[in-house]
Amino acid sequence: MERTILIIDDDVNIRKMLSILIKKNNLGKVVEELKSGDSAVEEILFYNPDIVLIDLLLPVIDGLEIIKLAKGRGYTGKFIMISQVEDKDMISKAYEAGILFFINKPINDIEVINVIKGVCYNIELENSISIVKNAVFNMRANKEEVHSDNIDNLISKIFIDLGIAGDMGSNDLKKVIKNVINIKKTKNDQSYYLQDIYEKIVEEESGKENLSSNKKAFEQRIRRIIQKAFQTITELGVNDYSNIIFLEYSTILFDFSQIRQQMRHIENHNEKSGKINIKKFIEGIIAKINLL
Structure with a gap:
């Protein structure tokens, strides 16, 4: 067309x-x-x-x-x-x-x-995707909620595309995404604070002892793994602007102005690096899951 x-x-x-x-x-x-x-x-x-x-x-x-x-x-x-x-x-x-x-x-x-x-x-x-979703909706008017295992699989597929599957921090990031999904199930426009989610996950895993330092380490792992995904996508764009993975993820997960800045940094290290937005990344992952 x-x-x-x-x-x-x-x-x-x-x-x-x-x-x-x-x-x-x-x-x-x-x-x-x-x-x-x-x-x-x-x-x-x-x-x-x-x-x-x-x-x-x-x-x-x-x-x-x-x-x-x-x-x-x-x-x-x-x-x-x-x-x-x-x-x-x-x-x-x-x-x-x-x-x-x-x-x-x-x-x-x-x-x-x-x-x-x-x-x-x-x-x-x-x-x-819209055609497929409409067809599924018409066939199953009472659509079942996506089970936790299916969400895991969908997130894992995206992580593979981003080159971060199995990396240190990938399971932590998956937990954060699933927590946000659970919050949105209660009310889609409900606001949330990532710091609260980090603290909740760390406390459930390690208890309140050393909570502050454990939370900081957890946040650093989240930032590092998203930074790696950012670098992977940017390098794909530098090598081939029409790369399907680059086109699919560059705008939904990241601010494209920062992608362009990182491209300039890759080509000339005197240029400053691009920056990630953790919340935009997580919201983008959830949007992709809803489309898959």
């Missing part, structure tokens, strides 16, 4: 370049090109494209506001931001608003092609 793409950029040369790349590489069909944020939300809702390529700095309404308004009115497609902005806070806000990837200008043709291909792959994967 041919994917539909809408381009929003005030630079006519960028719009033409993107349109040519998309057509030349059979990435989809460009349904509209816009030069400003004026009426952009209405155009997005009208065309309902699979992907929106959008600049951050636009006349009338900026890219962040367009994304928020479009999502608020029910648009469920994917946003890829292409901008010359390098301010890390602005880029972080873009990810928080809902973009899937951020591409820096000047445009690198190979990066644009691989990112769009990756997003198309993710869309097809989500659609396939």
Whole structure:
């Protein structure tokens, strides 16, 4: 199925370049090109494209506001931001608003092609999963809860993909994830604190003696193993931006701006390392389990 793409950029040369790349590489069909944020939300809702390529700095309404308004009115497609902005806070806000990837200008043709291909792959994967889930739901209206053993197997499969299965800390991380799942079963939007979960697990395993030092060691193991997964995924992206494992996990488990920072660090050690967000990682694992 041919994917539909809408381009929003005030630079006519960028719009033409993107349109040519998309057509030349059979990435989809460009349904509209816009030069400003004026009426952009209405155009997005009208065309309902699979992907929106959008600049951050636009006349009338900026890219962040367009994304928020479009999502608020029910648009469920994917946003890829292409901008010359390098301010890390602005880029972080873009990810928080809902973009899937951020591409820096000047445009690198190979990066644009691989990112769009990756997003198309993710869309097809989500659609396939949705079809399967709906079929299972229709066959089993009273769907049984996933048993603990099945959750273990699903987490283990993801850990294998991330290259951390069997590593020191993998069982600890699995316990944390399962604790969060149990909290969410009570109430999906219930807040939780990782420090409380760490303390609960450590106390159950070792008692209250040396609780503070044991908890600190436990937290360090969790951070180290997630850091290893982060490094594995980043190295896959450095070697092959279209790698299926990289595309599948890079945005759901990590902040992609930090992935890009780690890529720069791998290529030049004078660049600072990217950072992990433990809670985002755990939430991403749980989201993947729900999709599998």
